[in-house]
Every structure is written in C-alpha cells, then in structure tokens.
C-alpha cells in the first residue's frame with residue numbers, strides 16, 4: 211500500500227472505529243486505556259503506526275503463540291492446574307515460591323487490588339508527578355487520596371521528597387522503576403534504602419513493568435522478609451502479551467493471602483490462553499533477549515534523530531522515550547497523527563514534554579521522517 215492509500219485506509223478505519231466508540235466504551239469502561247495521561251489520546255487500534263501504549267511490537271514469541279493456540283481448545287475448563295504451575299514457576303524465577311505470587315488480568319488489575327487493600331483504613335497514597343496514574347481514580351474510590359510529588363529536574367523519582375511527603379495517614383507509596391513516562395531509573399542501593407524506610411509505616415508498591423529493559427535488577431527479593439513490600443510485574447511488555455491480559459504481584463505469603471481476599475475470585479483473572487502463553491514465553495529467553503536488543507538499537511536511532519532535531523531526550527531505560535519538543539517548529543502530536551501515527555502523548559500538562567513508545571525500526575524511521583519534513 212502506498213503512503214496515500216495507507217493514509218486513506220487509516221482515515222476510513224478511524225471513522226468506522228469512532229462510530230463504534232459507544233460500544234467499546236461500554237466494553238472497556240470509562241478509561242478505555244487513556245486514563246494515564248493528561249490530555250485525550252486517540253488509542254485507535256486501526257492506525258498504521260501505533261506507538262502510544264508501550265506495546266512490544268515483536269511478539270508474542272513463537273513458543274507463546276503455539277502454546278496459546280493449543281490452550282484455546284481446552285478453554286471450556288477452568289485452568290486451575292496451569293495457574294498453580296505458573297505461580298510456582300514465577301515464584302521460583304525470583305527465588306520465592308508459589309505462595310509469594312498473585313495472578314491478575316494484567317498488572318493494572320493488581321494495582322487496583324493493592325490500592326483497595328491499602329485503602330481499607332482510608333488515608334493517602336504517595337506517587338510521583340508525572341507517573342503511571344491509571345489506578346489513581348480507583349484508588350480514590352477505595353479511600354486513598356493520592357498525593358503527588360514532582361520528579362527531580364532530570365525526571366527521576368525524588369525519593370527524599372517522597373519520604374518527606376509521607377505522614378501518619380500514608381497507607382501506600384508507589385514507585386515505578388524504571389519510570390513511566392520518563393524512562394529514568396533509580397539505582398538499586400538508593401531504592402532499597404528508600405523501601406526499607408517507607409515500608410516501616412506504609413505499603414510500598416514497586417511497579418516493575420519495564421525492569422527487563424534496564425540493567426537495574428528487580429527488587430522482588432525484598433518481599434521475602436518484608437510484608438509491606440509488593441512488586442507488580444506484567445507479561446505486557448518484554449513478553450509482548452499486552453492483549454492477553456496477564457500480570458502478577460509478588461509479596462510475602464501473608465500479604466498475598468490478604469491481597470487475594472480483595473479479588474472476587476483470587477488468581478482467576480488470567481485465563482487459560484494467557485496462562486499457557488505466559489508459561490511458554492518465560493522459557494523463550496532468546497525471544498526476550500532479541501526484543502531487548504532490537505528495542506535498544508531503535509532507541510539509539512530515535513534518541514540521536516530527536517537530538518539532531520534539537521530536542522532534549524531523557525536517556526531511557528525502557529521501551530519508550532520522553533523528550534522536550536519546545537524548540538521544535540510544529541506540534542509533534544498533530545503532524546504525526548495527521549500522518550497516521552498514533553502515540554505522541556502528554557503527561558505534564560502545558561509543557562512541551564512528550565512520550566512516545568519505541569516501535570520497530572521501520573515505524574520509527576517513518577516517525578522521524580515525518581518530523582524531519584515538519585508541517
């Protein structure tokens with residue numbers, strides 16, 4: 211399809227998608243995937259290039275796909291055995307056990323469950339600004355007032371300021387590491403001492419959705435001896451299974467038992483097909499390695515290209531980039547979206563900072579070509 215045809219096809223699909231929006235809102239609820247940023251975002255699945263939700267463009271892995279196809283045939287049965295096997299496999303992968311693992315329909319379900327658990331006595335939750343805030347509204351309904359603490363000028367979590375913001379009513383502290391939307395990372399030693407301190411009086415929720423894209427290790431080992439630490443992980447990113455909806459929380463067994471009570475049916479959010487795919491994907495280490503390598507190569511290309519265009523790009527430890535469009539002559543979101551590229555998102559209102567996921571090399575070459583052409 212040439213560019214003009216591709217664009218017309220995309221516009222037609224977008225109109226059709228808009229007509230169906232009432233239905234998709236009914237299915238997915240008010241957020242429909244958009245609640246994490248400050249400005250409305252068109253997350254149409256019909257765009258030729260879709261770089262707004264940090265989806266992994268390379269998967270799922272061949273092993274995961276084969277396992278999921280097989281699982282489809284057995285989907286008339288509840289998948290108890292696979293749930294138990296996967297919890298065991300995940301626990302062991304972190305030097306823990308099945309009892310340290312709670313499954314969910316993506317880690318976002320678990321961020322909600324953990325907020326409900328932490329909010330049971332009312333109080334506040336501390337999080338950065340900006341951060342991944344998909345769970346904020348649910349948390350507020352569950353009794354937590356969310357207090358945000360600005361990132362540092364280099365867009366890193368300001369851990370001392372977060373500690374200072376805690377008070378006698380703080381029930382939960384949320385840290386995403388590496389951070390979404392800025393891609394920055396807090397080194398292990400600093401984060402570990404922050405966790406030790408903050409967890410004395412509150413639940414510390416570490417969101418490790420992107421750890422596999424960085425060189426910093428998971429801090430999941432902390433849950434073995436600390437009942438106030440919970441780590442949220444997902445199969446949506448390095449495992450490329452965002453649509454399968456499967457994630458998990460790691461915590462001390464006593465904490466997992468309590469958290470499980472906040473799920474109407476504990477561990478049942480991840481279905482048979484997702485569970486089978488996740489089991490197989492964990493074994494496909496080559497696939498994960500290749501996703502990371504490709505992501506790193508494209509990230510270097512886009513970082514250099516945006517820098518050449520005069521933009522400040524925050525060094526990223528993730529599968530997306532955060533950059534300052536202030537010196538650029540046009541509205542980056544408008545010109546890319548007119549070219550059928552969905553994914554330039556805003557997390558700090560009234561600022562020129564934007565986030566864009568790292569797609570394939572071809573997708574990102576098109577993205578950069580559009581920016582080079584300008585208006």
Ligand SMILES: Cc1ncc(COP(=O)(O)O)c(C=O)c1O
Nearest residue numbers: 316317318342390419444446457
């Ligand atoms: C930091 C962070 N946490 C959690 C999630 C939720 O992932 P999922 O619900 O697909 O597992 C995302 C998704 O983009 C994310 O960026």
